[in-house]
Amino acid sequence: MMRAARNIYKDDVDFTTLALQSPAFAKYVKPNGQLDFSNPDAVRQLTKSLLKRDFNLNVEIPENRLCPPVPNRLNYILWLQDLLDTTGDQYRDDYDPDRSVLGLDIGTGCCSIYPLLGCTTRPLWDFVATDIDDENVRTARENVTNNGLDSRIRVFKTERKDDLIPLDTKLDVQRLDFTMCNPPFYASREEMIASAEAKERPPFSACTGDEVEMVTEGGENAFVHRMIEESLHLRERVVWYTSMLGKLSSVSVIVEKLMEHGNNNYGVTEFVQGSKTKRWAVAWSWTDLRPSMKVARGIPGFPRHLLPFPSEFMFEIMNQSIDDISDKIDKELSSLRIHWTWRKNLATGVGFAMENVWSRQARRKLQNSAGAADMMEIDESAAALGFKVQLKQDRLDEKFGLVRELLRDVKEKGGGEVMPKEGMER
Numbered sequence: 001m002m003r004a005a006r007n008i009y010k011d012d013v014d015f016t017t018l019a020l021q022s023p024a025f026a027k028y029v030k031p032n033g034q035l036d037f038s039n040p041d042a043v044r045q046l047t048k049s050l051l052k053r054d055f056n057l058n059v060e061i062p063e064n065r066l067c068p069p070v071p072n073r074l075n076y077i078l079w080l081q082d083l084l085d086t087t088g089d090q091y092r093d094d095y096d097p098d099r100s101v102l103g104l105d106i107g108t109g110c111c112s113i114y115p116l117l118g119c120t121t122r123p124l125w126d127f128v129a130t131d132i133d134d135e136n137v138r139t140a141r142e143n144v145t146n147n148g149l150d151s152r153i154r155v156f157k158t159e160r161k162d163d164l165i166p167l168d169t170k171l172d173v174q175r176l177d178f179t180m181c182n183p184p185f186y187a188s189r190e191e192m193i194a195s196a197e198a199k200e201r202p203p204f205s206a207c208t209g210d211e212v213e214m215v216t217e218g219g220e221n222a223f224v225h226r227m228i229e230e231s232l233h234l235r236e237r238v239v240w241y242t243s244m245l246g247k248l249s250s251v252s253v254i255v256e257k258l259m260e261h262g263n264n265n266y267g268v269t270e271f272v273q274g275s276k277t278k279r280w281a282v283a284w285s286w287t288d289l290r291p292s293m294k295v296a297r298g299i300p301g302f303p304r305h306l307l308p309f310p311s312e313f314m315f316e317i318m319n320q321s322i323d324d325i326s327d328k329i330d331k332e333l334s335s336l337r338i339h340w341t342w343r344k345n346l347a348t349g350v351g352f353a354m355e356n357v358w359s360r361q362a363r364r365k366l367q368n369s370a371g372a373a374d375m376m377e378i379d380e381s382a383a384a385l386g387f388k389v390q391l392k393q394d395r396l397d398e399k400f401g402l403v404r405e406l407l408r409d410v411k412e413k414g415g416g417e418v419m420p421k422e423g424m425e426r
Helices: 015-021 040-055 070-085 113-121 134-146 167-172 189-198 220-239 249-258 322-332 361-365 408-412
Strands: 101-108 123-130 153-157 178-181 238-245 268-270 279-284 312-319 337-341 348-353 384-395 400-406
Touching: 015 040, 040 070, 040 113, 070 178, 070 238, 070 268, 070 279, 101 113, 113 123, 113 134, 113 153, 123 134, 123 167, 134 153, 178 220, 220 238, 220 249, 220 279, 220 348, 238 249, 249 268, 249 279, 322 337, 322 348, 322 384
Parallel strands: 101 123, 101 178, 123 153, 178 238
Antiparallel strands: 238 279, 268 279, 312 400, 337 348, 348 384, 384 400
8 A cells, every 4th residue: 555665575574584684583584484483582583683674773572562563563654654645735645855743652562663663764753652551661762762762752651541642631742643553452351362262373473462462441443432532522633543453344343433423534554464464554534635545545345335535536638748738727727716726847736616616507607707717815724625636647658647636526516516515625
C-alpha cells in the first residue's frame, strides 16, 4: 500500500545476508539460512540487528517484554506517511519536507519502536508516547535517550483509567497530526492461549510479551471503540486517529461503528510482510481532507459497502496534445462560479465551490444572469466542494491520462444535488 522503494522489507528478510553484516545475529542462523523463531533470543537479536543495520538505531529489549518485528512496524509508519502526505494543507500528493508533524503512540512498548522509526525516517516528525507499564516506560525512555532523540520523543506514564488520548492532562498539547496504536489483541488470557494453540507455527512463536501488552478488557475492538468515543470530543484537534488490528473481522466492526457516528472520512489497509502473518489498520478523521485511494482503500476483497467513498477518478484521453487538453480544462472550469487556479506548467489545478455550480440547473442560472463567471474569494474550510485536477502523460504508450478527482460526481449529479457537506474533498 506504499511505494515499494520505501518499503525495504517488501520481501522476507535475507537472514544469511544479515548474518554477514551482524556477528551478533550470525550465531542464531542455521546452516540452511533459516532462523529458529522458537528461540526468544534469536527473535530479539533479529529486531536489534535490523534496527542497527537499516536505521542506525541501538535498542535494548527486555527478556520479559514484547519484541516488536521491525518489518511490520515499518509498514505502519510508511502508511502513516502516505496518509499525511495525501492530506496536507498544500494539497500535494507527495512528501512535504517542510511540514512539521506531531504524533502520539498509544502504548509505546519497551523500546518505543514507532517513534524511533518515525523520527529516523522523517526529520520533522516528533512524538509523544504513552504506556501504562512502568517497565516499558523506563526502558522506552532509555532507548530514546541512547539514540539521542530526547528532544523529539517524550514518553509519558499513564494509568488504565486515563484517557487514551490525554491531550490536556498528561500530554499538555493542543493538537496532533495523528495517533497510532497497536492495542492488545485479546480480551482474556484464555483467548490468548487458545489463539496461540490454534496456530501451527506463528511467525514470531517465541512470544515474550507480558500479559499487560497482550490482553485488555473487551479486546482490540473495545480498545478502539474507546478511541472513537474520545475522538467524538476531540474532533479536529487530531487530524488522523489510527490503530493497527490483529483480526480482519475487527476492521468491519470498527468501520461500522464509525459509520454509526456519521464519520465518512476513513481509511483501511492491510500490512503484508513476505509470507508472515497479516495485520490490518484503520484510520478516521473529522476533518475534510481525503487521502488517496491507495491509502484509504487498501484491503483487497473488503466489502464494498464498507469501503470509504472513492475520492479520485481517472480518465484516459487519446489523440490530443497535453496543451490542448490543459486549455480546455482551464476554459471549462473557469466558466463556473468557483475559485479556480490552474498551473499550466504543472498541469495541475485546484478549485473550490461554495455551492452547487455544476448541475444543469446551476449552469443555466449562471448563463441567464451575469454571463461569464466571476472569480470568487472563498473560505476553503467552508467550501461545499474542493477538488484537484491533474494531467499526466503516459510516456510508455504515448497516451494521456487525466486524473479528475471527484469531478465525475460533479458532472453526473445533474439534479442539483450537492456533494456531502465536507468542506474539502480531495
